[in-house]
Amino acid sequence: MPGLEDLYREIVLDHYRNPRNRGELPCPPARRAEGFNPLCGDEVVVYTDLADGMVRDVRFGGQGCSISQSTASMMSVAVKGRSLEEVEKLERSFKAMMSIVTDGGEVAPPADLGDLEALRGVVKFPVRIKCATLCWNTLTESLRS
Amino acid sequence: MSDLAAATKADFPLLSRDVYGKPIVYLDSAATSQKPQAVLDAMDGYYRTVNANVHRGAYHIADIATQAMEEARAKLQHFVGAASPREIIFCRNATEAVNLVAHSWGRTNLREGDAVLLTHMEHHANIVPWHMLAAELDIELRWLPLDNDGRLDLRNLDRLLDGVRLVAFSAMSNVLGTIPPIRRIADAAHERGAVVLLDGAQYVPHVPTDVTELGCDFLAFSGHKMCGPTGIGVLWGREELLEAMPPFMGGGEMILNVTTEGFLPNELPWKFEAGTPAIAEVVGLGAAVDYLSGIGMEAVRRHDTSLTAYALRTLTERHGERLTIHGPAEPAARGGVLSFEYGDVHAHDISQVLDEWAVCVRAGHHCAKPLMRCLGVVATARASVYIYNDTSDIDELSEALDRVGDLFGPQ
Numbered sequence: 143m144p145g146l147e148d149l150y151r152e153i154v155l156d157h158y159r160n161p162r163n164r165g166e167l168p169c170p171p172a173r174r175a176e177g178f179n180p181l182c183g184d185e186v187v188v189y190t191d192l193a194d195g196m197v198r199d200v201r202f203g204g205q206g207c208s209i210s211q212s213t214a215s216m217m218s219v220a221v222k223g224r225s226l227e228e229v230e231k232l233e234r235s236f237k238a239m240m241s242i243v244t245d246g247g248e249v250a251p252p253a254d255l256g257d258l259e260a261l262r263g264v265v266k267f268p269v270r271i272k273c274a275t276l277c278w279n280t281l282t283e284s285l286r287s
Numbered sequence: 288m289s290d291l292a293a294a295t296k297a298d299f300p301l302l303s304r305d306v307y308g309k310p311i312v313y314l315d316s317a318a319t320s321q322k323p324q325a326v327l328d329a330m331d332g333y334y335r336t337v338n339a340n341v342h343r344g345a346y347h348i349a350d351i352a353t354q355a356m357e358e359a360r361a362k363l364q365h366f367v368g369a370a371s372p373r374e375i376i377f378c379r380n381a382t383e384a385v386n387l388v389a390h391s392w393g394r395t396n397l398r399e400g401d402a403v404l405l406t407h408m409e410h411h412a413n414i415v416p417w418h419m420l421a422a423e424l425d426i427e428l429r430w431l432p433l434d435n436d437g438r439l440d441l442r443n444l445d446r447l448l449d450g451v452r453l454v455a456f457s458a459m460s461n462v463l464g465t466i467p468p469i470r471r472i473a474d475a476a477h478e479r480g481a482v483v484l485l486d487g488a489q490y491v492p493h494v495p496t497d498v499t500e501l502g503c504d505f506l507a508f509s510g511h512k513m514c515g516p517t518g519i520g521v522l523w524g525r526e527e528l529l530e531a532m533p534p535f536m537g538g539g540e541m542i543l544n545v546t547t548e549g550f551l552p553n554e555l556p557w558k559f560e561a562g563t564p565a566i567a568e569v570v571g572l573g574a575a576v577d578y579l580s581g582i583g584m585e586a587v588r589r590h591d592t593s594l595t596a597y598a599l600r601t602l603t604e605r606h607g608e609r610l611t612i613h614g615p616a617e618p619a620a621r622g623g624v625l626s627f628e629y630g631d632v633h634a635h636d637i638s639q640v641l642d643e644w645a646v647c648v649r650a651g652h653h654c655a656k657p658l659m660r661c662l663g664v665v666a667t668a669r670a671s672v673y674i675y676n677d678t679s680d681i682d683e684l685s686e687a688l689d690r691v692g693d694l695f696g697p698q
Binding site for chain 2: 145146149150155181182183184185205206207208209211267270273
């Protein structure tokens with residue numbers, strides 16, 4: 143049986159208690175997207191400021207559980223300053239870690255997920271996978287808007 | 288209070304199982320109740336010895352199957368004090384029952400500019416069908432607010448009722464446990480000529496129910512929250528209203544005659560029961576009614592109230608200001624549904640930690656997002672009790688909450 147320590151790693155709880163890049167960005171020039179988890183009512187707002195194909199700045203807001211909020215914090219750190227191509231690679235890599243197959247079953251390219259690696263245990267708690275992917279889906283929406 | 292649980296717990300096979308090597312502590316009966324052996328046996332026996340389609344065959348077992356279904360209907364009739372079995376419509380659940388009223392009664396009786404009065408404590412099942420109808424018919428939705436104790440604020444009831452054709456509200460909140468003054472609201476609605484629909488999904492399984500005393504015109508409830516199977520529910524309606532309503536879904540069973548030119552609807556209640564019904568589930572629900580009637584609904588209500596009082600008292604004593612329990616402070620004004628917050632820990636995290644201790648509670652918005660907004664939260668954790676719970680379950684919950692504090696408390 144998976145234990146709580148698989149889910150609530152210290153680094154996860156640290157991002158939950160001390161979220162990075164929490165806040166807003168003026169829109170425009172930044173883009174804003176909202177995501178909802180209809181199961182639990184979690185809401186996340188992602189702001190992205192793009193320039194020259196790069197994520198120049200990112201902020202997130204909203205309310206949710208420790209997994210959704212810490213993932214958003216870790217994701218913001220991971221994507222800030224990255225090219226859109228690198229961001230896409232990170233997202234696919236993260237979703238592969240969550241056992242979500244993207245783009246017709248291709249194996250996700252390996253990427254350095256940094257702190258996000260600490261969320262590997264989420265996959266053992268299937269109900270919580272949606273908590274960890276909510277901010278990624280919202281980020282994608284914001285980048286596409 | 289524990290006498291009832293001591294007498295009933297052994298009737299529920301699932302409650303003898305372990306979770307992660309610990310005895311299960313099931314505190315989510317507001318989502319669905321567990322099923323007693325008598326219900327499982329009735330359904331199993333039906334399939335093993337009786338299974339045949341109803342109201343069709345002229346052979347022996349088809350006749351027994353039809354009788355079994357109509358006997359169950361009579362049990363439901365008496366359980367809610369209905370005047371006739373013609374008033375008991377079997378549907379999938381309370382949600383489908385509300386949708387039936389919205390589609391059939393609503394489309395026939397509501398016109399542009401009419402108003403429907405709901406409350407801020409409704410389940411989405413009693414909100415979304417009216418939103419859908421409002422978009423179609425251009426009717427107005429109005430909302431009765433709540434006070435700080437989680438009770439309906441009726442101060443402006445008369446003004447809100449002006450122009451209202453239907454008042455649709457929960458007889459017991461699935462989040463707060465609040466039992467509103469049903470008769471008072473129903474009488475006020477009737478004085479204005481409005482029709483009253485009660486969402487009884489939480490009420491009927493827990494409180495002695497008599498539709499005449501409640502003073503409603505429609506009552507919707509689900510079988511699976513009252514020891515019955517999933518997939519079966521009931522719409523009770525006053526016969527003259529049901530008689531005047533057009534059918535909801537079309538198909539077999541609901542007709543007297545069909546030609547290439549049209550059809551003639553069947554009599555009540557079959558007019559509203561298109562297609563082969565959930566026969567085994569109807570039989571199971573009949574067995575659940577027998578089971579609950581054997582205990583006595585007065586005893587069920589006494590047990591719930593007393594266990595709720597114990598939970599309110601002991602949880603508050605042990606956890607103090609860290610624990611916020613929503614809903615009326617007075618146990619008599621509510622059912623055994625306790626929505627709570629623990630510090631600033633999200634409900635999902637609370638239920639995840641409680642799960643480690645085999646304590647099953649619900650976390651989320653409980654299909655009541657407008658109410659969550661009124662409470663100023665996105666989600667709550669919710670513990671809910673039934674006949675098989677006792678004080679030891681509350682004690683286990685209380686102890687597991689300490690673990691939540693250990694993990695998420697101030698560092």
